[in-house]
Each structure stands twice: as C-alpha cells, then as structure tokens.
Amino acid sequence: MKALHALGHALSVSASMTWQILWALVFGFILSAVVQAVVRRSTIVKRLGDERPSALLRATGFGAASSSCSYAAVALARALFRRGASFTAAMVFEIASTNLVVELGVILAVLVGWQFTLGEFVGGPIMIVLVAVGFRLLLRRQLLDEARAQSEQGLSGSMEGHAAMDMSIGEDGSLWHRLRSRKALTSVSHLYVMEWAAVLRDIVIGLLIAGAIAAWVPTRFWQHFFAADHPLLSKIWGPIIGPVVSLLSFVCSVGNVPLAAVLWNAGISFGGVISFLLADLIILPILVIYRKYYGTRMMLFILGTFYVTMVLAGYAVELLFSVLGLVPTERNARVGEITIQWNYTTYLNIVALLATAVFVVRFVRTDGVPMLRMMGGEAEHQHS
Numbered sequence: 001m002k003a004l005h006a007l008g009h010a011l012s013v014s015a016s017m018t019w020q021i022l023w024a025l026v027f028g029f030i031l032s033a034v035v036q037a038v039v040r041r042s043t044i045v046k047r048l049g050d051e052r053p054s055a056l057l058r059a060t061g062f063g064a065a066s067s068s069c070s071y072a073a074v075a076l077a078r079a080l081f082r083r084g085a086s087f088t089a090a091m092v093f094e095i096a097s098t099n100l101v102v103e104l105g106v107i108l109a110v111l112v113g114w115q116f117t118l119g120e121f122v123g124g125p126i127m128i129v130l131v132a133v134g135f136r137l138l139l140r141r142q143l144l145d146e147a148r149a150q151s152e153q154g155l156s157g158s159m160e161g162h163a164a165m166d167m168s169i170g171e172d173g174s175l176w177h178r179l180r181s182r183k184a185l186t187s188v189s190h191l192y193v194m195e196w197a198a199v200l201r202d203i204v205i206g207l208l209i210a211g212a213i214a215a216w217v218p219t220r221f222w223q224h225f226f227a228a229d230h231p232l233l234s235k236i237w238g239p240i241i242g243p244v245v246s247l248l249s250f251v252c253s254v255g256n257v258p259l260a261a262v263l264w265n266a267g268i269s270f271g272g273v274i275s276f277l278l279a280d281l282i283i284l285p286i287l288v289i290y291r292k293y294y295g296t297r298m299m300l301f302i303l304g305t306f307y308v309t310m311v312l313a314g315y316a317v318e319l320l321f322s323v324l325g326l327v328p329t330e331r332n333a334r335v336g337e338i339t340i341q342w343n344y345t346t347y348l349n350i351v352a353l354l355a356t357a358v359f360v361v362r363f364v365r366t367d368g369v370p371m372l373r374m375m376g377g378e379a380e381h382q383h384s
Contacts, residue, residue, distance in 0.1 A: 060093075115326050190368050
C-alpha cells in the first residue's frame with residue numbers, strides 16, 4: 001500500500017505540473033510554428049557560410065526561430081554543416097534552437113519565474129559567444145576535416161526526417177498576407193503537430209522524473225548535495241554539477257523545465273539552474289548521435305567545450321543577476337499537488353485545447369498523418 005501511495009503521489013505531482021504548463025506549451029508551440037512557417041531553410045543555409053560575428057548572429061536568430069526539439073536541432077545542424085554552413089555556425093544554430101526558443105521561456109516563467117526566463121535568454125548568448133571563441137582557439141583543421149568526412153557518410157541519428165522537412169510558406173507577398181492564407185494555416189498546423197510529436201516523449205519523461213523526485217527524494221538530501229547551507233560554496237558548485245545532472249537525466253529541451261523547478265526548490269543555485277538548462281545538448285543519447293555524425297574525437301571536443309562554456313555561462317548569469325538584485329530569494333517554483341479551480345490557468349487551458357483541436361483537424365485533413373511516419377526517417381524525405 002505504501003508503494004502504491006508513493007506512486008500515486010508522484011503521478012499526482014506530475015499531473016499538477018502538466019496542468020500548470022499546458023497552456024504555455026500550446027501557445028509557445030503555436031508561436032514557434034508561425035515563426036518557422038515564414039523562415040525558409042534554404043535562406044538559413046545561404047547565410048551561415050562563415051564564422052564572422054554577423055554569420056553567428058544570424059545563426060542565433062535562425063536557431064531561436066527554429067525547432068525546440070534537441071534531436072531535430074542536432075540533426076538539422078549536421079545537415080547545415082553538410083550543405084556548406086561553417087561548423088561553428090551550425091553549432092551556434094543548434095544551441096539557439098534549444099535554449100532561446102519562445103516556448104522554453106514561457107514555460108520557465110510560468111513554472112519557475114520570469115527571472116529564470118531572463119537568465120536563460122542571457123546565459124544562452126553568453127554560452128554562444130564562449131563556444132565561438134573556444135572553437136576559434138582550439139578547433140584544429142585536422143579535427144574539422146575528420147568531422148566533415150564522418151558527416152558525409154550520412155549515418156542516421158534521431159529525428160532526421162523532422163529536421164529535413166521544410167514547411168515554410170514562401171516569401172511572396174507581405175508577411176501579413178502570407179499568414180492569412182489557407183496555405184499558412186496548413187503549414188502552421190503541420191509544424192505545430194510535428195513539434196508536439198517531436199518533444200512529447202521528453203516532456204512526459206521530464207514531468208514523470210520531476211514528479212518522482214519531488215515526491216520521493218527528501219529535500220534534505222538535495223540541500224546537502226547542492227551545499228544549500230553554504231551560500232558561497234553553493235554558487236560555486238551549482239554551475240559545475242548542473243550540467244552533470246542534466247547529462248544523466250536523459251531529458252532535453254522543454255522537458256528539462258519541470259526538473260529544473262524541482263532542483264530550484266531543492267536548493268541548487270540560480271546559476272546552477274541556468275547551466276542545467278543549457279546542458280540539454282550533452283545528454284547521453286545526443287552524445288551517441290554526435291559520435292555517429294562527427295566521430296569520437298569531435299564528440300569529445302563538443303562535450304568538453306559545451307560543458308566548460310555552460311559552467312562559465314552559469315557563473316556569469318549568477319554574478320550579473322546578483323549584482324542587479326535579480327536572483328529570486330524565495331524557492332517557490334510551482335511544484336506540488338494542486339486543486340483545479342476556475343482561474344486563469346483553467347480558462348487558458350481550455351482555449352489552448354480548443355486551438356489544438358483546430359490544428360489537429362487541419363493536420364489530419366491535409367495529409368499530415370503520413371508525415372508522422374517520416375519524422376524519424378532518413379533526411380532525404382522532405383516535405384514542402
């Protein structure tokens with residue numbers, strides 16, 4: 001009976017977090033789908049051919065307007081690299097497409113607090129700058145040539161089909177005119193459903209892990225683990241251990257947010273939360289994909305460079321926000337069992353579910369279902 005009660009408690013916490021962030025997920029994915037509908041993949045490739053600051057700035061912008069699925073981002077970065085984009089620009093695109101997307105910011109604000117959204121959107125660019133500098137100083141031509149030769153073998157990773165699909169609506173006419181068309185509705189509905197299909201597994205796993213940790217792991221354990229009783233040590237230790245926890249959690253993208261909320265309540269430092277969130281691109285399954293795409297040596301180079309820059313970005317955000325007085329003083333992330341009431345969350349969830357129903361119907365009626373079978377397939381399967 002105790003085991004069943006513990007399981008029920010964990011599932012209840014997971015369900016409560018799901019209810020709290022549902023509308024944020026839906027509206028975030030809708031906005032992301034709209035942005036992706038007006039940005040052509042061919043345009044991205046043409047503008048990422050070198051490592052100048054302007055190209056890296058464009059890579060950041062295109063990444064922020066792209067998919068939030070970490071697996072699709074990694075596959076698309078490899079595709080960009082193979083089509084002529086510089087390796088640094090491809091990696092910058094990859095970082096931005098999982099850490100600077102609107103849905104991640106919205107969910108962070110709802111579940112943990114607006115300071116964490118701001119921290120993520122400050123920490124992401126800091127990491128990008130550090131990665132660009134690190135690659136310029138440390139990445140040798142021989143290693144890059146080895147990675148390019150390995151990438152040309154075309155070994156499949158995950159979400160290859162999803163990464164190859166270009167569902168943009170073209171560039172003819174004004175933006176408002178294009179978004180009002182029936183083609184735009186179809187494109188947005190396809191992008192919306194495909195985004196959900198790409199990240200749903202990570203979101204569910206993240207919610208279940210967060211619910212289990214919140215329900216089963218004593219807070220005192222985490223407080224000891226994160227050195228919460230020693231403020232200075234906690235600020236030093238948090239950004240170091242945050243990426244390690246993420247690496248071992250097997251959860252990426254927006255699925256990390258519920259666990260970030262649990263860790264914040266449990267005592268990890270503010271900078272530790274930021275470095276944890278930035279580390280979705282070095283979880284173990286993605287490291288395996290890097291090895292397939294670029295070879296073992298480049299995988300280790302990416303792991304080392306990303307880890308160091310994540311830690312440094314966490315320190316930078318912690319220091320900057322402490323100076324500005326923006327580090328939250330209360331550990332009151334919305335984790336725990338709640339009673340569903342007629343409040344703004346319920347109303348927004350109803351609207352979100354109705355919008356989802358509209359997009360799903362449009363998706364099904366416009367031959368979207370066969371695309372779901374192609375999401376994990378070879379990159380040659382493309383859809384316009």
